[in-house]
Amino acid sequence: MFLDVSQLGVHYAGQPHPAVEGVSFSLQAGEIGVFIGPSGCGKTTLLRAVAGLERAQAGTIRLAQEVVSSPAVHMPAELRRIGMVFQDYALFPHLNVANNVAFGLTHLATAARAQRVSEVLDLVGLGNAHKRFPHELSGGQQQRVALARALAPAPRLLLLDEPFSNLDVDLRERLAHEVRGILKAAGATALFVTHDQLEAFAIGDRIGVMHEGHLHQWEDAYALYHRPATRFVANFIGHGVFTQARIEQRASEVVVHTALGDLTNMQECPLPDAYPGGLCDVLLRADDIVHDDHSPVRAQILRKAFRGSDFLYTLRLPSGETVVALVPSHHDHALGEWIGIRAEVDHVVTFAREATASSATDTDALI
Known part of the structure; x- marks a missing residue:
């Protein structure tokens, strides 16, 4: 070197x-x-x-x-x-x-x-x-x-x-x-x-x-x-939030239960025994969240920042948790509006569960 x-x-x-x-x-x-x-x-x-x-x-x-x-x-x-x-x-x-x-x-x-x-x-x-x-x-x-x-x-x-x-x-x-x-x-x-x-x-x-x-x-x-x-790196670099999750081994696949639904078919995911009870926090980047009018998961727009080609939306889920999403700017939704979203990830980044003031509900109730 x-x-x-x-x-x-x-x-x-x-x-x-x-x-x-x-x-x-x-x-x-x-x-x-x-x-x-x-x-x-x-x-x-x-x-x-x-x-x-x-x-x-x-x-x-x-x-x-x-x-x-x-x-x-x-x-x-x-x-x-x-x-x-x-x-x-x-x-x-x-x-x-x-x-x-x-x-x-x-x-x-x-x-x-x-x-x-x-x-x-x-x-x-x-x-x-x-x-x-x-x-x-x-x-x-x-x-x-x-x-x-x-x-x-x-x-x-x-x-x-x-x-x-x-x-x-x-x-x-x-x-x-x-x-x-x-x-x-x-x-x-x-x-x-x-x-x-x-x-x-x-x-x-x-x-x-x-x-x-x-x-x-x-x-x-x-x-x-x-x-x-x-x-710290996860918080400092890029846009993203942590959401509570539970990892479960189901037959031959690993499933991550979140407030946005189950994440499956991932290339990389820790096994449930990596955390006590499989309970962890999952990092969801803004580009992991896709706007989808047909999704059963709905979220309310709390804030929006216009960035030219897209909006950076801050969204609140029914559970009270928040996520962020990059949405093409021709989808110009109003503050307070509910839109359909889904998570689209090929790997998950997980950390040990950390209690936060913004966590409105216990994860087991969410999933």
């Missing part, structure tokens, strides 16, 4: 709990990793520890098989050959684009420096912007200049700390796709921090979900969405 972090711990003096605790993950050369999580979860501290800006009180960080951080070793940040892109771009306003990009290339001869500047500006799509100044560029263009400057010295690892947070929402996802293409074209290994799921999905090969200093899961976007390892 090119970057290997093992059981990393970072603890700030005077704080009761570690900012980062027991974090382990790895990146292969050329991969892009993304850390996502709520404010204060430790993702920026983790990035700073990799950069060498924070000391490790526990665990190790290896870069190209060399230990750069441990309780006994701390390689200074300037020796790690790591590039950084910040959310405020940190461009020099008095320097034009070419000179901004050339800032870290003073070790090169004049001709080689100019050639490298042209190479990275072409790479980020700003090949004609050499003489322009930062104030003459859009936010997205400034971010590209910052990326070009970070790539120019050919760092071993590139770190990006919420680089799109100052940009318009509509621009973020598009720029994330473009930056991914730039990093892949450059063959760069990168670690990226964001709080925006769409950015994370657009740019990351591997995505880590953090909460309260702990890394809950480190996988690709598909696995995070469809096979979350913890309840």
Whole structure:
């Protein structure tokens, strides 16, 4: 592995709990990793520890098989050959684009420096912007200049700390796709921090979900969405709710009883003995719930959010439980209206039963 972090711990003096605790993950050369999580979860501290800006009180960080951080070793940040892109771009306003990009290339001869500047500006799509100044560029263009400057010295690892947070929402996802293409074209290994799921999905090969200093899961976007390892990941990623259920072995098949009816013919499902009495909570994503006027299961529309091609409906079942559903936007139903729905899943994600204030009825009464 090119970057290997093992059981990393970072603890700030005077704080009761570690900012980062027991974090382990790895990146292969050329991969892009993304850390996502709520404010204060430790993702920026983790990035700073990799950069060498924070000391490790526990665990190790290896870069190209060399230990750069441990309780006994701390390689200074300037020796790690790591590039950084910040959310405020940190461009020099008095320097034009070419000179901004050339800032870290003073070790090169004049001709080689100019050639490298042209190479990275072409790479980020700003090949004609050499003489322009930062104030003459859009936010997205400034971010590209910052990326070009970070790539120019050919760092071993590139770190990006919420680089799109100052940009318009509509621009973020598009720029994330473009930056991914730039990093892949450059063959760069990168670690990226964001709080925006769409950015994370657009740019990351591997995505880590953090909460309260702990890394809950480190996988690709598909696995995070469809096979979350913890309840926190299931709640944090995408739209979905937990509904109470009971798993039963019936002849040769496993049946999951829910307030939406029985779920059967699933490719993946735990056996009943995985939980006491087979009682568990099942995660139902918005795309697991299908609008069906002919379904015997009815639900009342509590909230609706128009998203262009579809509505995100929040629905209340007769049991009092709520589910969410993505429904094509030509099905424009009124608040309070009852519509038919059914669950359509090929695998279930289950967790141990957790009592909630919103649970209106005991599961045995529902099923």
